[in-house]
Amino acid sequence: MHVVVNAAMSADGKLSTRRREQIEISGTRDFDRVDELRAESDAVMVGVGTVLADDPSLTLDDPERQRAREDRGEPANPARVVADSQVRTPPDARVLDEAALTYLLVSQAALTDFVTQMEDVGATVIVAGEDRVDLVTALAKLEGDGIDQLMVEGGGELIFSLFEEGLVDELSVFVGSTVIGGRDAPTLADGEGFVEEFPALSLDGVERVDDGVLLSWTVTDAA
Ligand SMILES: NC(=O)C1=CN([C@@H]2O[C@H](COP(=O)(O)OP(=O)(O)OC[C@H]3O[C@@H](n4cnc5c(N)ncnc54)[C@H](O)[C@@H]3O)[C@@H](O)[C@H]2O)C=CC1
């Protein structure tokens, strides 16, 4: 499986505000690039923190891209994946609508009633890990289901865990021309943080996009 992390951050490295309310950091061209990246992926993944904060759809905006996927024999939208150890995804969340297949990655600690409720609303549930989703096992199961190209949009907790497990192949970050600030505002990689061994990146590209900069890296060494 090839895993690409893509996110947008402010000039001071924040993904959103301390209230965890989504803000538009990207401009029109960057959102279009994100739509293309989604179109090229088998699945788009977020953590449940992002579902609770943003209620994203994770589907394609451009109907032409949906038609092109169908012409290739693929579903109109990539599948959606939510890392949700305890099943906190609300049953009426947009990621559970009928626009695409949705995988819910849960841990063994998830209550059976909640899991059943998610299956009833059409989610495919994958159990991996005791208290928290074991990402290595869960992504291997997704790969077994034909997900070869995975795009991860965030948030910071999930992105850190994926780096910690050595699961990220590429990172692209749009840096917007704004400052958000706030010690409690989410950053690109939150979690515990690394203290000794740090993932090594190789810079592939620097491009001006909208009123910001798109930075692209290949991950050369896991933590
Ligand atoms: N600017 C951007 O490009 C993006 C911004 N965001 C922002 O990020 C914020 C949400 O980020 P976070 O609070 O960090 O939440 P998150 O979206 O990273 O979800 C974290 C949650 O995922 C679950 N999870 C299950 N297994 C996990 C594992 N192995 N490792 C880590 N998490 C696991 C846990 O319940 C954890 O609390 C929101 O404010 C949202 O607006 C989110 C995506 C993109």
Ligand SMILES: Nc1nc(O)c(N)c(N[C@@H]2O[C@H](COP(=O)(O)O)[C@@H](O)[C@H]2O)n1
């Ligand atoms: N690439 C990017 N730029 C921004 O400025 C953003 N705020 C985000 N947020 C992510 O996009 C998701 C919204 O998805 P839908 O449009 O609802 O499908 C949101 O949940 C974040 O993952 N991304």
